[in-house]
Amino acid sequence: MTVSAHALTEPAPAAKESPGAPKTARGARTRAQILKAAEETIGTLGYHRAGITDITRAAGVAQGTLYTYFSGKEEILRELVRDLGHQVRAHLAAETRHARDRLEAEEQGLRAFLHYLAEHPTLYRVLQEAQFVDETIYREYYEAFGKGYMRMLGNATRKGEVRPGDDEVRVWALMGLSNFLGLRFAVWGRDRPLEDVVAAAADFLRHGLALDGKEKA
Amino acid sequence: MTVSAHALTEPAPAAKESPGAPKTARGARTRAQILKAAEETIGTLGYHRAGITDITRAAGVAQGTLYTYFSGKEEILRELVRDLGHQVRAHLAAETRHARDRLEAEEQGLRAFLHYLAEHPTLYRVLQEAQFVDETIYREYYEAFGKGYMRMLGNATRKGEVRPGDDEVRVWALMGLSNFLGLRFAVWGRDRPLEDVVAAAADFLRHGLALDGKEKA
Structure with a gap:
């Protein structure tokens, strides 16, 4: 606990x-x-x-x-969280397989994740329960997610698809971003079309908050 | 529940x-x-x-x-989460008061938050408990946070300090980003200097993942 x-x-x-x-x-x-x-x-x-x-x-x-x-029950919960992790990752991999580059994959992945969450709200409920019963179950879920994500971001950086940077920090930032957008716009409130959320988030994760020089203040 | x-x-x-x-x-x-x-x-x-x-x-x-x-106990938990929210926001406001613009404030705010969390790991524990006892307590915490944050980001956009965008989506993305970086680097593992995490995250939230044209692939 x-x-x-x-x-x-x-x-x-x-x-x-x-x-x-x-x-x-x-x-x-x-x-x-x-x-x-x-x-x-x-x-x-x-x-x-x-x-x-x-x-x-x-x-x-x-x-x-x-x-x-x-x-027993705790092992069921642990295996269930692992199983859900496999399912989510397989779903995102399938939904992003035609992406031309990492930036497009990020956008498609976020879209797929938000829709998945809207249809499977139990995912967060089960993760929340797991976090409470034994935080290592919750931690393993995100560590497993982060591992594959870091590999993808590293490859994309080498191929020149994304700006070089600290992949571990960026991956945890990206997981947090998806997690909170999912919580806010797919689980708690459905007051905004998911497509608007995806478009706005994709712009943010592509270009950040800084003016890029092309725009006038 | x-x-x-x-x-x-x-x-x-x-x-x-x-x-x-x-x-x-x-x-x-x-x-x-x-x-x-x-x-x-x-x-x-x-x-x-x-x-x-x-x-x-x-x-x-x-x-x-x-x-x-x-x-009773539930009201104590609710008031405690509110109180912690006030404390965190007051701390971040104090730590970012000399920032020259929003981008600098974001970086200083993230630094202050990670250090605060490293020194007050009970914050996440209490939030996690709250999420489990009554999710509205947890939700109110982030809604209150998000409200002030949206105002700041809106002002900064109007002043031309940040790229225009969807402030609600960006604020939830930024809160998720801080939350997960805090979980990973201040609560679960202290294997990376917080300053490296802040620098990498600040680069990400300023410039995003896209190559900006100045860099060679």
């Missing part, structure tokens, strides 16, 4: 091995079914009120089956 | 009036003492484990005194 003071660069605590990682396609389906049920249940009732029986009932599996895949 | 779907522009739910706002300087001191004790207690034990008696003991006041100022 405590805010960890460990440096991000220290190795993350090793994930407890699931009692049984699925060995068959059917097993993988059952495991996915349980995580989907956990997402709905935790997203609706909250982590503390959601019981194992609520999850097994929603998944349509026996309690014994659940324990074949997960040691 | 639920993520509210209310638009941000809707009026925030009216704050329950404290049973007794302090009428004297001594009363104001006692109230501040209770909030300070609540910050320590909630920051250490967490909201749910922190009892009213823990707070009164830490504040050195009788339980009856606490109820003169607050209706």
